[in-house]
Amino acid sequence: MLIDASWLIIGAEVGGFRAGDMFFALASFLILLYLLKRFAWGPLMNKMEERENHIANEIDTAEKNRIDAEKASTEANEQLKATRQEAMTIIEEAKKAGQQQEKTIIEAAHEAAARMKKSAEEDIAREKEKAIEALQAQVATLSVQIATKVIEKEINAQDQEQLINDYIKQVGEER
Template sequence: MLTSGLVLGAAGGGFNGGDILFQLVIFLILLALLRKYAWGPLMGIMTQREEHVANEIKAAEARRAEASNYLEEQRELLKQSRTEAGQLIENAKKQGEMQREDIITVARAEADRLKESAKREIVQEKEKAVAALREQVSSLSVLIASKVIEKELSEADQEKLISEYIKEAGEER
């Protein structure tokens, strides 16, 4: 029975402090090894990953802010371009209007100059025609007078006859 008591005592759940102490020491050693070789590097990797994600978020926010600034600059440049284009169009219209007015003024001045030139030419031609007519009238008058009278006229009589013929010729017009 003795042998059966030993077996019964071990299997009977008696308190064995050496096993518990041994298991506790092994557990603590295992914890120390896990902390040194597994927990530390794992936490380092997690910290690095956290920093990497934070840096990526900051970079993305910076790129978003930069894109927003760039978009605003582009909008401002577009607005300036539209304003400048409007000003260029307005200036071109004004310049075209001014050129039109200049062309009209020059054309009117040229027309007036041509008109005055034509008037002077007409007056000159009229004076030439009148002078030629006077010469012809005086020649014809002298010829007619000499044939009608068949005598020699004095210079004063001849002038008087010429003036009368000229007046008659002017009245017939």
């Protein structure tokens, strides 16, 4: 019995397709798809999903870091402003303290000058009194000397005036 296999060859005049080869190729393709799905597609998809998750985590981390950096920058700016304000306050306080110290020094200098002036005035008054006392002593001595001279000789008004002038000159020369 011969089997007519002509139906298995389609389009034999052009080279045709053989049904057995087609079934074998189809079966091989389906087995290959199954093996790819089982051993390659699953691990490949897992790796792709891991990669996707990793990238999503990196993006989230980068966003979080950006937000943290903005927050740190804002805090640093606020701290810088506070530090500048504190520095300005310290400078103002130092200026006020300097002005107060300047006033204190000026007042102390005025007080010292007033004490020195008072002391000098007191010294001048003492010296003046000493001079007055010395002058009074000299006048008393002169008076006694003049009285002695007058008693020794009687003189007229012109001689008396001449005698007083001579003694005044004599006292002026002694000084």
